[in-house]
Amino acid sequence: MPKPFTEAERQDFLAGKHVAVLSVAASDGRPPASVPIWYDYTPGGNILINTSASRRKAKLIEQAGAVTLTVQQEELPYQYVVVEGTIVEATKPGPAELREAIAIRYLGEDGGREFARSYDASDSVVFTIRPDRWLSADFSGDL
Numbered sequence: 001m002p003k004p005f006t007e008a009e010r011q012d013f014l015a016g017k018h019v020a021v022l023s024v025a026a027s028d029g030r031p032p033a034s035v036p037i038w039y040d041y042t043p044g045g046n047i048l049i050n051t052s053a054s055r056r057k058a059k060l061i062e063q064a065g066a067v068t069l070t071v072q073q074e075e076l077p078y079q080y081v082v083v084e085g086t087i088v089e090a091t092k093p094g095p096a097e098l099r100e101a102i103a104i105r106y107l108g109e110d111g112g113r114e115f116a117r118s119y120d121a122s123d124s125v126v127f128t129i130r131p132d133r134w135l136s137a138d139f140s141g142d143l
Contacts, residue, residue, distance in 0.1 A: 002078075002137035003033045010081050010136045011043035014071055017105060018106055022049065023068040024060045033057045039069065047085060047129040050099045053092055054123050061087060069129065077140030085129035094126035 005013060020055030023034040035057055040048040047069060051058050061067055066088050068096075074078040099119060 002139045003025040003141055005079075005081065005138055006138040008043075009138070010134055013073075013079060013136070014041050014081050014083065015043050015045075016074070017112075018071045020142060021070045021071070021107075022057065024057060025066075026060055027063055027065045033060050038102050038106050040098075046088065047083065047107055047131065048102065048126055049087045049129065050094050050102050050124060050126050052120065052123045053125040058125050059128075061071045062090060066132075067127075067129060075136065078093065079138045080136065082135040083129070084116060084135075085131045087127055089128035091126045094124035096121060098126050105127070108117050108120075 004010075020039050020040075021034055021066070022037045023032050025032050033056055037049055037051070059142060060098050067085060067087065069083045069085065070080065071083075072078070096116065100116040102112075102117040103119075106112065107115055
């Protein structure tokens, strides 16, 4: 049986470099939006995501004011952290240093800077998510 992470373990896991799946409710009768996304997180802090303000997910995030972020390890030992959170800030356009920091986290220094420069800064939004509820599972004891 999986065991939940301790608070320190779940925060360290979330701070690791993973691609998350962001889910947000839809009020237009369509299914919720669930999309892979890069994020930034420092243990004990808020989660930051960057996207285009004109995208459906950004509009739904603004309407709903809350999201679910799922982060998983797809190799053995299977582990995951799910965070339900409230949007506490939406910064438009997204500050260049935040957009760049998120890109560097995933693409390295040179690739991240290049990616951030190629992004349409005028259409960007950085959402700050306050973690409200955590769910986690660590299957490493099952091996």
